[in-house]
Amino acid sequence: MASTQLTDEELFSELKRFGFTPGPVTENTRPVYLKKLKKLREEQQQRGSRAGKTRNSGAIHSSSGGGNTAGSRPASHDVTHLSSSRRPGRKSSVLGFSSDESDAETPLKRKGLNQSRRADRSPGFPQHPMIRPTTPSVATKSQYGATLNSNNSSPGPGRQRGVLLGWGVRARSSPEAEGRDYDESGDDDDNEGEKEKNSRSLNGCGASHLNTSKLAGDYSDSDEEEVGGPGVGDQQRERLEPNVRRSHTKAEFAYHVVGRGSQTGGAARQVNPPEGLNMVGNRREEGEGGEGKRRDSDTPGGLRSHTVSPRKTIYVSLAENHGGETGKNNHVDGEDGAYRSSRFAIGLRPRFSNYSSLSQTYRSNHSNHTAPNHSYSQAMLKQKLSVPEDELLQQFKREEVASSGSFSAHYLSMFLLTAACLFFLLLGLMYLRMRGSGSSEVDEVIKSHPFGSQFDELYNKTEKDLILKLLLNLHDHLAQVAGQYDCGDQQHLNRSLSMAEAATYLRAQNQEFDGFIETSLEWIIRTGQDVGIRLTGQVADDPLTDVSEISRLESSHPKMPFTCRFRRAFLTVISRVSLIAVVVGCVWSVVCYMRYRWRREEEETRQMYDMVERIIDVLRSHSDSCQENQDLQPYLPIPHVRDSLVQPQDRKKMKKIWERAEKFLAANESRIRKETQRIGGADFLVWRWIQPSLSCDKTMNSKVWQGKAFPLDRRNSPPNSLTPCLKIRNMFDPIMEVGENWDLAIHEAILEKCNDNDGIVHIAVDKNSREGCVYVKCLSAEHSGRAFKALHGSWFDGKLVTVKYLRLDRYHQRFPQAQGCSTPLKASSLHLNTTGTMNTMPRLHHRGAANSSGFS
Amino acid sequence: MSSTSQKHKDFVAEPMGEKPVMALAGIGEVLGKRLEDKGFDKAYVVLGQFLVLKKDEELFRDWLKDTCSANVKQQGDCYGCLKEWCDAFL
Numbered sequence: 001m002a003s004t005q006l007t008d009e010e011l012f013s014e015l016k017r018f019g020f021t022p023g024p025v026t027e028n029t030r031p032v033y034l035k036k037l038k039k040l041r042e043e044q045q046q047r048g049s050r051a052g053k054t055r056n057s058g059a060i061h062s063s064s065g066g067g068n069t070a071g072s073r074p075a076s077h078d079v080t081h082l083s084s085s086r087r088p089g090r091k092s093s094v095l096g097f098s099s100d101e102s103d104a105e106t107p108l109k110r111k112g113l114n115q116s117r118r119a120d121r122s123p124g125f126p127q128h129p130m131i132r133p134t135t136p137s138v139a140t141k142s143q144y145g146a147t148l149n150s151n152n153s154s155p156g157p158g159r160q161r162g163v164l165l166g167w168g169v170r171a172r173s174s175p176e177a178e179g180r181d182y183d184e185s186g187d188d189d190d191n192e193g194e195k196e197k198n199s200r201s202l203n204g205c206g207a208s209h210l211n212t213s214k215l216a217g218d219y220s221d222s223d224e225e226e227v228g229g230p231g232v233g234d235q236q237r238e239r240l241e242p243n244v245r246r247s248h249t250k251a252e253f254a255y256h257v258v259g260r261g262s263q264t265g266g267a268a269r270q271v272n273p274p275e276g277l278n279m280v281g282n283r284r285e286e287g288e289g290g291e292g293k294r295r296d297s298d299t300p301g302g303l304r305s306h307t308v309s310p311r312k313t314i315y316v317s318l319a320e321n322h323g324g325e326t327g328k329n330n331h332v333d334g335e336d337g338a339y340r341s342s343r344f345a346i347g348l349r350p351r352f353s354n355y356s357s358l359s360q361t362y363r364s365n366h367s368n369h370t371a372p373n374h375s376y377s378q379a380m381l382k383q384k385l386s387v388p389e390d391e392l393l394q395q396f397k398r399e400e401v402a403s404s405g406s407f408s409a410h411y412l413s414m415f416l417l418t419a420a421c422l423f424f425l426l427l428g429l430m431y432l433r434m435r436g437s438g439s440s441e442v443d444e445v446i447k448s449h450p451f452g453s454q455f456d457e458l459y460n461k462t463e464k465d466l467i468l469k470l471l472l473n474l475h476d477h478l479a480q481v482a483g484q485y486d487c488g489d490q491q492h493l494n495r496s497l498s499m500a501e502a503a504t505y506l507r508a509q510n511q512e513f514d515g516f517i518e519t520s521l522e523w524i525i526r527t528g529q530d531v532g533i534r535l536t537g538q539v540a541d542d543p544l545t546d547v548s549e550i551s552r553l554e555s556s557h558p559k560m561p562f563t564c565r566f567r568r569a570f571l572t573v574i575s576r577v578s579l580i581a582v583v584v585g586c587v588w589s590v591v592c593y594m595r596y597r598w599r600r601e602e603e604e605t606r607q608m609y610d611m612v613e614r615i616i617d618v619l620r621s622h623s624d625s626c627q628e629n630q631d632l633q634p635y636l637p638i639p640h641v642r643d644s645l646v647q648p649q650d651r652k653k654m655k656k657i658w659e660r661a662e663k664f665l666a667a668n669e670s671r672i673r674k675e676t677q678r679i680g681g682a683d684f685l686v687w688r689w690i691q692p693s694l695s696c697d698k699t700m701n702s703k704v705w706q707g708k709a710f711p712l713d714r715r716n717s718p719p720n721s722l723t724p725c726l727k728i729r730n731m732f733d734p735i736m737e738v739g740e741n742w743d744l745a746i747h748e749a750i751l752e753k754c755n756d757n758d759g760i761v762h763i764a765v766d767k768n769s770r771e772g773c774v775y776v777k778c779l780s781a782e783h784s785g786r787a788f789k790a791l792h793g794s795w796f797d798g799k800l801v802t803v804k805y806l807r808l809d810r811y812h813q814r815f816p817q818a819q820g821c822s823t824p825l826k827a828s829s830l831h832l833n834t835t836g837t838m839n840t841m842p843r844l845h846h847r848g849a850a851n852s853s854g855f856s
Numbered sequence: 857m858s859s860t861s862q863k864h865k866d867f868v869a870e871p872m873g874e875k876p877v878m879a880l881a882g883i884g885e886v887l888g889k890r891l892e893d894k895g896f897d898k899a900y901v902v903l904g905q906f907l908v909l910k911k912d913e914e915l916f917r918d919w920l921k922d923t924c925s926a927n928v929k930q931q932g933d934c935y936g937c938l939k940e941w942c943d944a945f946l
Contacts, residue, residue, distance in 0.1 A: 022910075032918045
């Protein structure tokens with residue numbers, strides 16, 4: 001985007017141009033200001049488009065890269081020009097044309113007009129298409145179609161007419177574009193964006209789209225600054241150029257249409273876009289028919305170049321483009337693809353998309369486009385012609401069509417998934433069934449008897465069959481019994497059959513079995529293989545050796561009904577799964593619990609440390625205040641500390657934390673000592689803070705003179721002392737003063753400062769004054785002058801002291817006791833006087849010591 | 857805003873000094889972390905940005921949104937807090 005190429009200064013000036021005073025453009029504020037600039041431009045463009053504003057926005061457009069919005073701005077300019085040149089008499093036709101797509105009559109009527117005005121229009125023409133790329137293009141197409149229909153003659157004159165028509169249509173379309181409100185430009189942008197998206201999605205089948213885009217891309221290359229397209233011309237013509245090109249494109253299309261005789265039918269159909277697919281088919285025919293006529297397209301281009309000399313180069317280039325594109329479908333498609341992508345990369349302008357759609361429709365004639373492309377171009381046509389709502393609806397329809405493909409893909413995946421699931425389900429059922437029918441295998445085994453060749457030798461066929469049948473029957477019966485038993489059928493109390501039961505059953509089956517029961521059982525014993533019948537003797541687990549030992553027969557392959565089997569399998573699975581789930585759940589709950597505990601512990605530790613810190617703070621502050629105020633005990637009872645730190649409602653909760661804190665302090669804190677003290681007759685465990693206070697802050701508060709702020713000269717002090725009375729300001733802050741006799745400290749300070757001045761007879765500190773005023777009376781004006789020089793502009797206790805002269809009578813009014821003062825005051829004497837009373841102020845002690853040492 | 861939060865009142869009551877950026881109304885832990893990552897580790901740095909944008913509400917809101925993805929309420933809280941602080945102390 002061009003906006004990113006703006007330097008800070010440019011951005012700044014751009015913003016200023018909008019009447020908005022920006023702050024400094026730094027790396028932090030840059031994005032914010034860029035957004036603001038964009039918004040301002042959009043606002044102005046909206047305003048401009050509505051009122052047909054001047055070219056101001058064009059300039060902005062050139063400097064910015066606002067993509068679609070920027071693109072539509074020049075359109076507004078063009079519209080202005082158009083309106084000025086062509087408004088009168090056009091509106092009706094334009095309006096009529098714009099709303100009625102199937103109006104084929106109007107273009108015919110307008111032909112004459114167009115012809116006459118062609119010359120006029122040529123310079124202005126480029127602008128027309130610009131304004132309303134969509135509508136003009138569509139209009140042009142339909143116009144072309146209509147005119148071509150009527151003028152279905154030889155290519156030569158047709159071409160000529162086509163040219164005229166093209167121009168005429170363009171003229172018509174331009175007014176139409178004018179008539180259209182420019183607010184649609186925004187819609188167009190969206191529409192085009194969507195269209196482009198849709199066409200993009202169809203790129204696989206829509207090479208024609210790409211074709212269109214290529215042309216548009218070329219145009220956009222030269223049109224848009226950010227692309228830095230080919231040097232089409234000077235800056236002035238830049239805006240015109242794309243128009244010109246577009247018009248050329250349209251003309252080309254018109255010519256193409258003209259050139260193909262068979263296309264007229266399709267063109268006619270083009271007039272009625274709603275017919276959609278019909279036209280698609282027709283177009284295709286046209287396309288095929290027009291294959292041979294492709295070369296003709298070059299000549300129309302040449303023709304065009306003749307007619308519009310200034311744009312010759314462009315025409316030629318266009319023709320060349322067309323020529324190149326007419327080579328092969330594949331080639332065209334490939335180009336289209338490239339163009340489309342390039343176009344998109346550039347940042348689409350509404351015009352370009354329109355042109356692309358236009359060229360698309362026409363290109364489709366050249367190449368083998370699939371039906372969807374046609375329908376899409378049709379839809380695009382439809383869009384352009386109808387009002388924005390319809391455009392949106394069309395888009396939705398297109399999107400639906402587009403999405404149907406994706407839907408089918410979606411459904412396909414779902415279908416595959418369900419198929420796989422069903423397959424596995426069937427597999428499982430089959431397996432279960434197989435298990436049930438596994439006995440058949442065994443039967444097979446029996447039939448093919450595992451008894452070995454001996455068996456065959458011993459018995460003849462009938463006997464063999466009998467034996468085998470007997471065994472089969474026995475096996476089945478046993479399986480049934482076992483199955484029923486397993487399934488919970490209480491018919492049989494036992495899973496196995498006793499020998500007698502088996503014998504009776506077999507006899508019931510077939511009388512002939514009788515003799516062979518024992519032999520077959522003997523064979524079973526002999527074979528050792530698992531034939532599905534298990535023989536157990538009197539004592540379980542004893543290997544049988546003789547038939548006589550057999551007491552019970554049991555099936556090892558129970559045959560259960562399918563539902564029963566399924567139920568059992570299901571239950572087994574469920575039980576196993578639930579078992580696993582339970583185990584997993586247990587493990588997970590244990591993990592969660594551990595984590596919870598761990599977190600709780602961390603929280604408690606943190607709280608404990610917090611408490612420790614608070615205790616330390618309390619003790620330290622208490623010790624500090626103890627130092628100042630010797631009435632307090634330097635230790636604090638532990639319960640009192642706890643109660644002061646912990647809210648009553650939290651006491652129970654914090655009990656544990658408190659105890660931990662206590663322990664921690666006892667073990668890790670060296671500055672706090674735990675001892676037992678007797679307070680109020682009761683023994684308390686107390687904490688004593690045993691770190692001597694650093695009291696670094698005390699020195700800051702000491703009342704000392706700290707030098708002069710400015711040298712006193714004629715400018716900031718009166719030339720001579722006026723009166724013997726002084727008012728000194730800003731020596732103290734009455735709110736901040738602590739202690740009993742700080743005013744005496746002030747006295748002393750003043751005297752100390754003026755210790756060379758023996759003329760101070762009275763000092764009065766106004767304790768209540770907010771300004772910290774001190775009144776001083778001197779023996780004479782000379783003394784006061786000297787005091788003034790000493791005090792005025794000095795720093796005292798971090799405050800800048802100022803001095804004023806006071807009238808003597810006012811001073812006496814205020815301080816009548818000063819009238820009688822005549823003895824000069826001395827600092828040391830003052831200090832000595834107050835030493836006893838100032839015991840509690842250690843700093844004064846120090847100061848006093850220093851003063852006395854300094855004074856004497 | 858009809859009422860202000862406790863955070864707002866606390867911030868506006870005194871000079872911000874070295875308060876962290878999370879002391880600003882509307883800036884919690886998440887937003888504060890994001891601002892800190894961008895270099896705005898103290899409230900006075902955000903104040904600096906606010907002043908550079910000339911105390912303009914819309915610009916400051918946009919900047920907040922871009923920098924730490926604050927939602928509308930958070931933007932409003934922060935802006936109000938800084939504005940009031942400036943009215944009181946600047």
